[in-house]
Amino acid sequence: MTAPTLDMPAVTAFIEAAVAAPSLHNAQPWKFQFHRGNGTLRLYADLERELPKTDPDNRGLHLGCGAALFNLRVAAVAAGREPTVRLLPDDSDPTLLAEVDLTAGASPDDPLALLQPAIRRRHTSRYPFLEDDIPDVLRDGLCVAAHLEGARLVFPDVWHVQSVLDLTHDAEFREAWAPDVRGETADWVRTEPSSEISPSDGIPAEALGPGQWGASSPVRDLTVGRTVAGRGWAPFEKRPHIALLGTAQDHQVDWLRAGQALERVWLEATLDGLVASLTSQPLEWPELRWAVRDPTSAMAHVQMVIRLGYGPEGRPTPRRPVAEVLDIL
Incomplete structure (x- = not known):
């Protein structure tokens, strides 16, 4: 037709x-x-x-x-x-x-x-999430969403979640000693709130959420070494719910499929009442990326680490x- x-x-x-x-x-x-x-x-x-x-x-x-x-x-x-x-x-x-x-x-x-309807509602939430579990039926539905786009979504066990957190902190340490990476991030992440003359891209201060007390959740600190006026601090969830999105191969076409799968998972999660944030920090260092994958799964290449849960919706970005x-x- x-x-x-x-x-x-x-x-x-x-x-x-x-x-x-x-x-x-x-x-x-x-x-x-x-x-x-x-x-x-x-x-x-x-x-x-x-x-x-x-x-x-x-x-x-x-x-x-x-x-x-x-x-x-x-x-x-x-x-x-x-x-x-x-x-x-x-x-x-x-x-x-x-x-x-x-x-x-x-x-x-x-x-x-x-x-x-979820396209306009979907925003990155860099706030603390509740400790509530995500029902298995919702997890299964998100895994199906990824599969429909040619990717795989895995919820790793407690041991592997801690391993991902450790790798994320390792990546944060490496980034702290990489001024070129920090400088590039600073070009896109602002420490002041949006205004009428703000750029139409990048991340404004109001979308950053509070700073994290401790290191229990894989929420990237995008303003290391810079002051954000009015930004507070908060404890984050002690048991973060993390999903790994990946593909069997690691070529351009696989990245495009993974991007479609990521958005399908995120929109489904939004309709399910969940909020999410992403971290790619440990995936940006080749010597760490291989260790992020779940050794018990058939996933060969992790494309994104997704933090899911119940909590405040994120603020929109321009x-x-x-x-x-x-x-x-």
Whole structure:
């Protein structure tokens, strides 16, 4: 079934949903092209927004773009269109990450449409979570969500959770002694709250949450050595619920799939009443990343460490306007 011709309000709505996705330091490393003639949207990596010190292989960049692609798919299905996606469609252009054909009509009962309300609600929560357990039925549902996108989600046991925490603290120590990494983070993380003249990217002070007493939870301190006015301190949960998202292979296409899986898991979790934060710190050091994986699982490459639980919703972070990221051809 062919859907009606796309108009610009519809295309704008799809991109607004896409750019609500998470990305490393909220750098928003994506660009889009809409081709009127054939009704396709193209997703490109914006290499002017890469993080060469923190993310030298651009793995995190691909995860963020994959998350944006998933949001676009959700918005398209909710609008009655079936997105047909080709990942890395042009070997001669490595910045072209995906091409999405939006000319077909979607099934009215496509489950992706149910996720649309969560796109605007999903925010990183860097606050303390409750100690409450996450029911098995919800954990199982999140694992299924990852599987549907070609990835795997594992909830490690208590022993391995502590191992992940130890590796995270090791990564924090390494970062503290890496001024180039800390400098790059400072370029994107602000110590002052948002204002009318604030940038449309990066992380403002109000989205940081309190500083952590102790080191019981894998919440990244993005302002090490800098003062944030009015920011308090708080104890965090002693038994954090951590999930590892990973893939069997570790190529560009796997990173894009993992980004889509990450966003699907996060949107499902949001509808389930859960909040989340991410940490990639131990994954940014090759000598630590291999040790993060759960040795009891078949997961070969961990792509993200996800902290889940019940607690305050995170504060929104700014977004680039559609006109800045979308070209019409």
